[in-house]
Amino acid sequence: MPEPLFDEAAMARIRNLRLNAQRVQRGGARGERLSRQFGAGQEFGAHRQYVQGDDLRRVDWNVYGRLDQLFVKLFELPGQLRVLLVADDAPTMDFGAHSKWLAARRALAAVGLVALHGAERVLACRLSDSKAEVFDGTGESRLLDYFGALATRGAGAVAAPARSLFETRGRDSVLVLASDFQQREPALQLLSDARRAGARAIAVCVHAAEELNPRLDGFTRLQPVAAHDLKLRVDERVLAAYKEELAHWREGTRRAVHGLGAALIELDSADPIEPLIVDLVRAGVVKA
């Protein structure tokens, strides 16, 4: 049985977050907040369970008659935000005492939950998937199950970014990509596609503590993920060289991501999820 992504306390904190997409703020009310302008002839989008304070006029009484539960209707206006959550499922993501893969799934699930709570459309997929999974306002548990069961791809599988994500309504989309950028080309290709489609892109670069500060000493047989073994006598000089190479690599990744008009947030797999949300708020993607 897969490990739960969040505990109850984390779930409560996530529900308090609201999406604040830049384009939605500029073009008028969208989603849940705009749904209060009921009667404007918008297209029905989804249902959401009634909570105290909702306008009773928005209650779908037909559903109530069938299920004996109160649901309110959510209308998808033409400017509704599409949140694209993409997890880099490279084999190198499954690494670290605090798994990078788990950290990436938590981060994307948190963003997805916030988006669903705001009645946005959420599309989730792995970098190697050709088709994304769509989640609407009632899909919280399904979203959690989806990310909870998500696995990395095999060592021989090839990442093929789903370009269909940006074929329609690209300017209403926000791409959140969680990756370690060790196989940089597929991730950068996805960010490039998002830029071309006019979608805003945010890259979350996930690191493991063992990658940032490897604890190696003496004669060591290095066994890189999806690469050949390497015998090396590790000492202070070797570690210094590694950290120097790592700094160059991180700088190169940062430049490449920024060059594609995307924001880059670096996440330590051992860190809690709250700092990531703070970074997203600072980036203007979500607000509490």
Added chain:
Amino acid sequence: MLEFAQAHYLWLLLLLVAFYVGWLLARRYRKRRVTHAALWQRVAARVVPPAWKRLLRTILTLLVATTMLACVALYAAGLQRSPDEQPAPLVLVIMQDNTVSMRGADRRVQANKRARALLAALGEDDRALLAHFKFGQPLLGQWLQTGADPGPPPPTDFARPDLRALRAALESLPPPPNMPARPAPRRMLVWLGDGDPALPPMQGVQVVAESFGAAARNDAVIRARYTPPARGESQGGIVEAELLSGKDPIIACNGKRLEGRRVELPPILDSDEVTITVREPDALTDDDAISFRVPRSGIRTVALCHPASDGEANPFLKTLIETLLPGREVTTVAVPAAAPIKADLLVADRALPQSFDARALLLFGVALPGDSIGPPVRAEPNLRAPVERTDVGFEVPDLSLVHAREAVPLTQTGLAPLVRHIEGAVLVAASREPRPTLYCGFVPHQSTLLEDPAGRLLLLRFTDMVQAPAVPRVAPLLPAGKPVTLRATRNVKDTLSVAPHDRHLWQDSYRGPAVHLVHGPDGSVDWQVPDQPGQWLLKHGDVGVDMPSLVWFDPVEQALPFAPAGGDAMAAILPPARQSNWRDLLPALLLWLALGLLVLEWCLWLAGVLE
């Protein structure tokens, strides 16, 4: 078969094993899973040393290991030389001089220490044996190896050492067992003494003499003679003694200290022991004193018994006894006596104690147990039968003028009758065995025995007989090493034996042999007096009869000569120096090469050349 010369170096192989185990453990690659394979590849390209450094490191490691292994193997197995190149083993005879002069000061101890040191300095293949003289002949011990215990110094031998016998023994000495024939062993005789022994040349035997001790002065009793007193003389004999130093000896006897070369001993001796000593102790203390026993005097104590009813002993009888035996203490005993009476001469005046121990008995009117007396008779002069001639040890005078109012005759007796009453009763009887006994029926206070000259003469002759000392079979002082002729006293068939007296011989010296002496047809036997000084015990059967003391005199040995022989035995037993070659230095060279390579590797590592 391979023999390790330095087997204990094999333990160094354990260090090598530990070293290699540690080295392999340190070089064991631990597997670690990482990411960023490209980054690690670039790091490896930057930090892995070039091929020449790795080759240099490998070469140094192999060189160090090889040289160390070779060094350990060489030290462990040793460089076994061919038999011709190996030093010849030593066959050593350590002759410890055990003549008398070695007893001076601590010469024997020093020589024995030297023997121990020589044994400890022997090589593994060397063999040695200890030798000394016994009764003048060489006595060789068993073969010893290095570190053997030589034991205490050998006992002193008083006989002259037979050096020719020693030469013959050494020249015919067989090689020690298990000694290889090649190379031929060196034969050596080390003489540990106090001078040059002037050994005859020996074929194939190297002789080294080493002296111990220092010159010392010694005085000794070199001559002593005892002349017993003639009958009638009042002195106890004459002792003549002479010292090596020419000084007057000290003669101790009877608790008195006499000085002089010719000394008359007091007539009555409380002790039989006479000791002749030098005036001052010196380096050789054994010959400083000679003790001997003078012939025992016959009568020393006299007990006069009388009936308790008399109140006191007959004073005339007591006075006469004291006159006949001057110097003796006469004690009077009233009979019956409470305790047993013990005296050399027991005079019983009509009363004989039930329990007594005496060498001679003089009985007046009382019979021995088993004899019986008759009623008193009157003995008138000239009314007695003539004296019977019987050998009782003395001649009985004519007692015809002695008369008695009441004479007590013997009616039954085992004694030899000497004078009979006219009626046939025995008035005087005597016997020599089992002890001198004289019975006189003339009771002193009832007769004129004590006043009559013949009566006094009878008592004088009896007391002379019993107090005369036994004639010794051998003189109390004899010169050692010279024959003496002993004569049988009674029965020529008696067998005598002579053995050393353990308590009076020199300590740590060879005892002379015990011999049996058998008289010849003429009653004489020649005894070759042994060389061992001290007291010897002459036995007749199981009974000791004499204890002569042998006076030993050897002017050479007793002068404690000392002459440095000039030899150095320790240096002589060392193998001759051999020219070393490269093979002798090879193990050390390899060891230093290994250490040098290790230091070089360490320096290169410190300099950063090697990883």
